[in-house]
Amino acid sequence: MGIIKQYWSVIRRLKMVHVLYNIRNYGKLKRNVQLYRKFGIRKSVVSPVSHSAISNPSAEKPWLDNDNASEFLQKHPAFGEFTAEIQQQMLQWPENGYMILQGKFKDLADKINAEVDRIIANKELDFDYTNSRVMNAWTRSEIISAAMNDKELKKVLSFLLGKEVIPFQTISFLKGSEQETHSDFIHMTTEPKGYLIAAWIALEDIGPEQGPLHYYPGSHKLPYVLGDSFEHSSNAWVVGDDLYGNFEKKIAEEVKASGIPKTIFHAKKGDVLIWHANLLHGGEEVTNKNSSRKSLVVHYFCGGDVLCYHEITQRPAVISFPSAG
Numbered sequence: 001m002g003i004i005k006q007y008w009s010v011i012r013r014l015k016m017v018h019v020l021y022n023i024r025n026y027g028k029l030k031r032n033v034q035l036y037r038k039f040g041i042r043k044s045v046v047s048p049v050s051h052s053a054i055s056n057p058s059a060e061k062p063w064l065d066n067d068n069a070s071e072f073l074q075k076h077p078a079f080g081e082f083t084a085e086i087q088q089q090m091l092q093w094p095e096n097g098y099m100i101l102q103g104k105f106k107d108l109a110d111k112i113n114a115e116v117d118r119i120i121a122n123k124e125l126d127f128d129y130t131n132s133r134v135m136n137a138w139t140r141s142e143i144i145s146a147a148m149n150d151k152e153l154k155k156v157l158s159f160l161l162g163k164e165v166i167p168f169q170t171i172s173f174l175k176g177s178e179q180e181t182h183s184d185f186i187h188m189t190t191e192p193k194g195y196l197i198a199a200w201i202a203l204e205d206i207g208p209e210q211g212p213l214h215y216y217p218g219s220h221k222l223p224y225v226l227g228d229s230f231e232h233s234s235n236a237w238v239v240g241d242d243l244y245g246n247f248e249k250k251i252a253e254e255v256k257a258s259g260i261p262k263t264i265f266h267a268k269k270g271d272v273l274i275w276h277a278n279l280l281h282g283g284e285e286v287t288n289k290n291s292s293r294k295s296l297v298v299h300y301f302c303g304g305d306v307l308c309y310h311e312i313t314q315r316p317a318v319i320s321f322p323s324a325g
């Protein structure tokens with residue numbers, strides 16, 4: 001690793017740097033004061049926060065994580081408002097932790113790709129060459145912003161969680177991520193647990209050589225793996241640089257022990273895969289190194305009485321929740 005990269009990797013892990021950032025963003029964090037009281041977090045809202053600081057965890061969970069959820073789902077008055085195809089997909093959510101909206105963004109996919117190309121060509125946002133991706137392209141594109149705020153999509157997501165969802169970030173991938181199997185919940189964490197959801201949109205047909213996405217149906221029912229479930233070297237001053245690697249090892253062990261078979265998603269252009277906060281997923285190897293794998297993933301949190309933070313970096317989530325004004 002180059003000296004500048006090494007320097008940044010240390011600075012980014014310094015908790016004091018996070019505190020300064022949080023102070024600057026206090027306006028967006030002050031909604032957490034009453035949530036910290038509720039969940040027994042005896043800290044300032046500008047301090048680092050992690051699962052281990054919660055002394056009064058909530059017993060609440062998304063309604064479809066409860067037993068007999070499929071039965072309740074069909075009886076819910078809003079269920080009838082969805083198309084038969086969406087209803088069919090929703091019925092597998094409680095058991096499998098994912099659902100697919102086939103071809104939903106088929107007509108918009110090329111326009112989204114053109115927007116991402118423009119943003120990269122004009123250097124409007126930093127292009128991450130290592131991971132072949134651009135973060136938060138929605139901030140520079142009305143088309144991408146409209147896709148992430150698509151009414152029907154948000155209605156489905158809000159129904160699945162039983163609370164209104166708020167889009168939090170987009171990641172535009174040009175190539176397969178080859179990311180190890182993980183749950184998003186260590187990156188984007190909530191209390192009560194489970195109030196994160198992701199919508200992954202294929203922006204082209206994706207074949208086996210392009211590093212398709214994989215996932216483990218039903219793995220969302222495995223226990224949440226957070227920073228106190230495995231060893232790492234974080235302390236009062238820094239977030240340990242072994243935290244993520246050790247998390248991935250722990251997840252690999254959990255996957256093996258569960259015996260759940262892997263599913264590979266050979267998506268068609270415009271398909272949307274929606275996954276539960278704890279569904280284990282990742283990127284397959286890109287076997288054709290020249291191939292693209294264009295996709296857009298949107299992560300959504302819930303606001304209201306939900307605390308949102310990033311367990312991996314121990315930072316509270318800095319978002320303009322509607323209630324934060």
Ligand SMILES: O=C(O)CCC(=O)C(=O)O
Nearest residue numbers: 177178179184282283297
């Ligand atoms: O698109 C991929 O390959 C991985 C995306 C992912 O894991 C995520 O956004 O959480």
